[in-house]
Amino acid sequence: MGIQQEQPSVTSQQLSNPPRTATADLFGDPIDSHPLWFKQSSFLSPDFDSESYISDLRTFVPFETLRSELQSHLSSLKHELVELINRDYADFVNLSTKLVDVDAAVLRMRAPLIEIREKILGFRGAVEGSLVSLQGGLRQRAEASAAREILELLIDTSHVVSKVEKLIKELHNVPADLSNGDLHTAEKGHLSNGVSTQHTEIGINLRETQSMLLERIASEMNRLKFYFAHAKNLPFIENMEKRIQNASSLLDTSLGQCFVDGLIHKDANAVFNCLRAYAAVDNTRNAEEIFRSTVVAPLVQKVIPVNSGGNIGDELEEDYKQIKILISQDCTFLLGISSTENSGLHVFSFLGNSILKEVVWAIQQGKPGAFSPGRPTEFLKNYKSSLVFLADLEGYCPSRSAVANFRAEAVYVDFIKQWNIGVYFSLRFQEIAGSLDSALVGSSLIPIPKSDSDHQMTLKQSLTLLECLKSCWREDVLVFSISDKFLRLTLQLISRYANWLSAGLSARKTRNSGFEWALAAAPDDFVYIIHDLDVLASEVCGNYIGHVFNILNSCSPQVLDNVKNSILQGGKSLKDLIPSVIDSIIETLVEKSNEELKQLHGIVAAYRMTKKPPPVRHSHYVSGVLRPLKAFLDGERANTYLTEDTKDKLIQGAAVKITNRYNDLAADIVNTARKTETSLQRIRLGAQRRAGASSDVSDHNVSETDRICMQLFLDIQEYGRNLGSLGVEAAKIPAYGSLWQLVAPQDRQAEIRF
Structure with a gap:
């Protein structure tokens, strides 16, 4: 195979x-x-x-x-x-x-398979033909159904138009039918327009009957609008468009007249039916505008005349009070009807589009200056009065969702935008920050006479800062909605004062011009600064934070914590300036003491090339070294305004720096004297050797350097006693120890004692 x-x-x-x-x-x-x-x-x-x-x-x-x-x-x-x-x-x-005779077996199987295939193809063709026929029938059926729907729509539209026209005709006939008074159930079983006899009981008057008819017409008009929207492109509907427009115009006119009549006579049933009719035809704006022009406008015109010619003031507080009284008297009638539960009248916004809109328009026309931030005090007063007025209007809202809808109204948003708070803050910023800048640009510190003030501040600059800080949170300045900006202004004022003081201290240290107040200030003037910094820091971190917290008590704890930390940081920045001010006082006192220490050079002149005997008492200059410091501490300002802790820091700092300077000068004098004496001795010895004289030098006489050191030793003992009188232990000052080691005799080196 x-x-x-x-x-x-x-x-x-x-x-x-x-x-x-x-x-x-x-x-x-x-x-x-x-x-x-x-x-x-x-x-x-x-x-x-x-x-x-x-x-x-x-x-x-x-x-x-x-x-x-x-x-x-x-x-x-x-x-x-x-x-x-x-x-x-x-x-x-x-x-x-x-695999024997396979070909014959294949031939035997092929004939039935071909026959089956032909039958299947024929059946398939029959099925496809039936399917095409069925799809065509379904398509014709759908087209017929669509045509039937359109036909039914057209018929319904025609019936509704005819019904509306008939109802409008009946509406015009109602006054003639009811001219003899109210209907009685015994006289008439029903009205020709289909109103049930239960609506014609004793007490139903003409307005109520008209309003009920109008509500029914409005319901039919709503159906008609629905039909028109779904078939507006059809020729039949286009031919009826004029009839629909005429019916709509007649409905609007009749509904407006009935609504006005109901408002004037305060007919609750008629007004309720009219509002339902307006809601049915989705024409709430007309109802709101009619209420505005019929009821609200005359009330507001009594309070804010539009044609006043600008002869009235721009304050709004009293106007709002009168308007609120008139609203409670004449507008609550309709507001109560529109807020009826499950009435479907929540679509109306009489508060916003009628009352508030008319009030805003009257203010714009009669008192346009009320919105101007050019006079910040009056502007803020009017703004807060407006917020109170809006809150009073929100009191008529029956639910929170109604309040939210009222606030979302375009007239409400536009009214809020009328108050340009950004410009107001800019003016307040210039006013508050400008007053502080004016106080800080002076060429000298300005003390405040005690008789002119009951406060604790001593300088005008510090008092101005405190007044500016308080101004940021005054009731007649602060706008709660932008309290974050006033907090930023608060911190900026503190920073401005701190930078002014630190820059002045730096200029005083480097003798740079531009800060004349710092260059011209005496140490006693800086006592005022230290006192004011203490008071400012205590006030800012104490009562001031408490006052701010009372204003922001409605904020979250996290916000309050951030506010507290930021203000505390500002108070700390003021407190941190006190050491720098103390250092500036110390530098000034040290400079004055240096003038006395320069007399150390007189000791050299007194004992150089002279036979002056060794000293027995201290020099007269010693008592003057600490005299500037003592005079400062004994002054009235230091005794009045400096705390004991501040005095101690000042004394210790001044004592250390003066002693350092004393040590430097004394060391320079002694070292120079010793070098000079060594050179002179060398010259003398050379001269004696050349003359053949004896080289024996008498050691019985005290040298010039020794006498200078003896004088300095007496002086530093007196200086140490003077330090002790100020409460400073001289032995604890490293520079004094060095000075003692420099000039003390050998037998006194071990212990500092005087």
Whole structure:
């Protein structure tokens, strides 16, 4: 057979051998194993494509390597096929014996298959024809249904238009039918317009009957608008458009007249029915405008005449009070009807589009200056009065959602925008910050006479800062909605004062011009600054924060914490300036003490090249070294305004710096004297050797340097006693210890005692 011819010869030894398996090399890997990139399962994929497979592998596998692997895989497959044939050789041989007369069997099966195929094709054609016929019928049915809907819509539209016209005609006939008075149930069972006899009981008057008819007409007009919206492009509807417009115009006119009549006579039932009619035709704006022009406008005109010619003031507080009284008297009638629960009248906004709109228009026309921030005090008063007025109007809202809707009205938003709070704050900023700047640009510190003030401040600059800080949170200045801006202004004022003071102290230290007040200030003037900084820091971190918290008590705890921390930081920045002011006082006092210390050079002149005996008492200049410090401490300002702790810091700081200067000058004098004395002795010895005189120098006389040191030693003892009188322990000052070691005799070096 054909298959047997393609098979290789198989020996009996091969038949007896088991199937071949891949052998392993020394390392345990199969000899015919493939690399990881060669996936045999890829060939079994239904969508396998040889070209794409090769193109994907060629990007990282050489073509020769790929061909070698494919040939190896082909050989493996052939070998596996041979093994399979050898394993099932008996079945393979029997297969050829069973395939007898296959062609005849195929011919016998082909005829019925062809017949079945023809039947299926015929049935399929019949089904497709039925389907096309069915789809055509369904399409015709849908078109007929759509045409029927349009026809019904047109018929309904025609009926509604006719019904509306009939009801309008009946409406015009109502006054004639009811001219003799109220209807009685015994006289008439029903009205020709279909109103039930229960509506004609005793007490139903003409207005109520008209309003009920109008409500019914409005309901029909609402249906008519619905039909018109769904079929407005049809010729039939276009031909009826003029009739619809006429009916709508007649309804608006009649409804407006009935609504005005009901408002004038305060007929609750008539007004209620009219409002339902307006809501039915979605024409709330007309009702709001009629209420505004009929009821609200005359009331507001009494309070704020539009044609006043500008002869009245711009204050609004009294006007708002009168308007609120008039609203409570004449407007609550309609407001109560419109807020009736489950009435569907919540769509009206008489508060916003009638009352508030008229009030705003009257203010714009009669008192336009009320909105001008050019006069901040009057502007703020009017603004707060307006907020109170709005809050009073919100009191008529029956629910929170009604309040939210009122605030979302365009007239409400526009009214709030009329008050330009940004410009107002800018003017207040210039006013408050400008007053502080004016106080700080002066060329000198300005003390406040005690008789002119009951406050604790001593300088005009400090008092101005405190007044400006308080102005930020005054009731006649603060706008709560922008309190964050006033908080920022508060911190800016503190920072401005702190920068002014720190810059002045720096200029005083470097002697730079531009801060004349600091250059011209005396130490006593800085006492005022220290006192004012203490008072300002205590006030800002104490009562001032409490006052701000009382104003912002409605804010969240987190906001209050942030406010507190920021103000405390500002108070701390003022407190932190006190050490710098103390240092400036100390520098001034040290400079004055240096003038006295310069007399140290007189000691050298007194003992140089003279036979003046050794000193027995201290120099007269010593008492003047600490005199500036004592005079400052004994002054009235220091005793009045400096605390004991501040005095102690000032004394200790001044004592250390003066002693340092004293030590430097004394060390320079002693070292210079010793060098000079050594040079003179060398010269004398040279002269004696040249003259042949004895080189014996008398050691019985005290040298000039020793006498200078003796004088300095007496002086520093007195200086130490003067320090002690000020409460300063001289031995604890490092510079004093160095000075003692410099001039004290050898037997006094170990202990500082005087």
